[in-house]
Amino acid sequence: MKVVVYLPSKVVKEVTSDEHAKIGELIKIASPNTVGLDDNLEDQEVYLLDEPEELSKDAKVKERKAFVIHRCRKVRVSIIYAGKVFSGDYPPSKLIKHVRKDAIEGLCIDGPAGNNLELYETEDQNSKVNRNYPVGYFSDYPVCGIKFYLADPNAFAG
Template sequence: MKTIQIYVHGENNREPKLVEVSEEASVKDVINKYQHEFPNSGNPEDVEFFVEDEEEQRPKEEIGEKGGIKKKVHIHCHRCKKVSVSVEYNGQTITQYVPPSTTAKKILKQAAKKFNISEVDAADLLLKLGDGTVLQPSDHIGSFVAFPECNINLFLTANKQIQG
C-alpha cells in the first residue's frame, strides 16, 4: 500500500502537521488521523474535512483524490462548518462566513474588495488579531478558532515599514 504525506490543519491549532496516510485513505481515515495528532478535538462524528480554500466540506466516505486527498495537499479538520469573520478597517466592519480552511490571503483579498481597496493598495495591508498577532497569508482561519465559538474578529491594517 502506497502512502503519501499531507498537511493537516486543525481547530485552534496554528501549526499544521505533516502526516502520512494511504493514498487510498478515506476522508474519515484522515479525520481519525487528525484526532490522533490533535487529541482534544471533539467527537470524530462532529469533525468535518475541508480542502484548503474550498467552500464545502468533503463527504466522509470519499476516498483518495476524489476526497481531495493527494500528495502535500493542505486540509483542515474542524467542528465548525463556517466561521464568522469580522474585519474592521477605518471604523467600518464587514462580516463574511467562510469555511475554516479559508486562508488569510483569501480573506484579505475579499475584504479589500468589499472595502473598495485597489489590489495595489491592498498589497500593503495585512490582517491582525486583537492581540497584535499578524496572520500569515497561508494561515487557515479555523486555526484561530475553537468550537463552539465559530467566529473571529480581525483588523485590516497597514504593513508599516520603518524607513531609516
C-alpha cells in the same frame, strides 16, 4: 505519503497516510483528541484546503495533500479597519488571502492603499497573519468566529 492537516486553535500537522485510506481514518490519525468521549467522527468536517465543500468520511485520501479538519461549517470573520468593520461567513478551509481581498473590496479601499494592507490578530505588528492559512486554523468550536485588524505595516513604524 505525507499530508498536511490544519486543525483549529493554530495547529498544523504533517501526517503519513495511505492514499487508499478513508478521510475518516485521516481524522483519527491527525486529531485523535477531538474524536473521543465527547465527540464523534461525524462532528468533524473535512475540507480540501481552499475548497468550500466538505468531503465524505468515506472518500479516499488519494493524492490530495492538504486538508482542514473542523467542527464549524462556517467561520464568522470580522475585520476592523479605520473604525469600519467588514464581516463575512466562510468555510473553515477558505484561505486568509481571499478573505483579505474580500475585506479590501467590501471596505471600498482602492488602489495601492489596499495592496499594502496586512491582516493582524491584534493591534500589534508582531501578530501578522499568514495569508496562506485557512480561517479555520484561527478559530475553534463553539465560537466559530475570529477578528482581525487590517492595517498598513508602516503604520507601526515609529
